Amino acid sequence: MAKSESLYLKVKTYILDGIRQGSWTAGERVPSENELCDLCKVSRMTARRALQELLNEGTLVRIKGKGSFVAEEKQQSSLIQIRSIAAEIKEQGFDHHAELIICQKQSANAAIAKALEVENGCGVGHSQILHFQDDHPIQLELRWVNLQAVPEYCEQDFVLETPSEYLSSIAPVTEAEHLVEAIIGSMRVRSLLKVSEDEAILSLERKTWCHDQLISYAKLYHPGNRYRLGSKFKTG
Template identity: 65%
Template sequence: MKSKDKRYTQVKNYLLEGISQQLWTAGERVPSENELVDLCKVSRMTARRALQELYSEGTLVRIQGKGSFVAKEKQQSSLLQIRSISAEIKEQGFEHHSQLLLCELQNADTSIASVLNIEADQLCAHSQLLHFQNQTPIQLEYRWVNTAIIPDYVKQDYSKITPSEYLSSVAPVTEAEHKVEAIIGDENIRKILDLKEDEAILLLQRKTWCNGQLVSYARLYHPGNSYSLGTKFSTVNSD
């Protein structure tokens, strides 16, 4: 694991150094995933991870069908960094994996249509993923996406990339709204998160925009005794 992480960091640093030395300036295309494989002598997975991190951080932007480009200064200054749960867990020294429970197109009901600012019964994408810290459920993610803006959302392989990482790569966040509350939660959510009877749920509701367009609405459910805001995670006590 450490050797893979080191190769990923080397690719990322290669790109960052090239940008700092103005080898690639704002608006210019950087080497593609395939080109990075040859230039840095790494696997496609390693090159892809480096690019995805730079998309999430707002250093690069991806234009479908054209490639990856250095973000313009105006874009970078306005981007909000929405960290993926995968990156947060790994930074704490744990392993992350997720289980895809649902990913489909559906007709938006009245409440979701209102949140996404679309017409009732208009098609939207809906996904449900369960994220794990090592083998412990740490986040149940329910997400609705405006497919008029992100048409390929349901076509992605979310065993290789998290929804937030994908959305950040194609529609970088320029505005976000959060609402946090402690709830009891329904029986199904509690069962999925494997919660004790006396354990509360921390619900984070998040809406994200890209250049004035509302892209995504997510309900993120966390075990109250094992999750804290501020990108910190801890293991669940076994007693």
């Protein structure tokens, strides 16, 4: 291994060991390039490379004008199993609560009618809910529901029970379709999720069926720096 490679890994290991040992916890600033030069006896270029790689890996986040900080642990969701956001948050050891923005019957426009496979202008249930992980907004849920299949959707209290929990009890999911992408997002979405101008939003579009009937179409938005999607499966 070249000397430059060895020094760069030395700096990276120094920071990672400090995080593991609790010297710097989530949200705390790690040493700057200049401080790392003195602490690890390396050049500024070497210190910069180590910090940049940790930023790229998501271990650190950079705040302009302030430095590099230990990233918050990302909430993880599964792409295989359809589960309640409340259950996912609680399993990670956090508290969940929700703010109901809208829950009402509306006429489906052309885009929603196509997504739900209903007639244009047909009455559908529509809800908008902001989910929190402790005090941090972690998901903005926009959902449209086929009222022919779930006629009492708009009468539910989705502060006490998530739409996912309610729908799974009424029309259990037998098929699902996902589309995941990183987006900039509208000003409203960014404001509700408290996402800064230089952060991406993780968008998940999901359709769910119960047997041959399409039940729900949802757009789920998450802060890209606090949420991730993952899955594990086994065959044979």
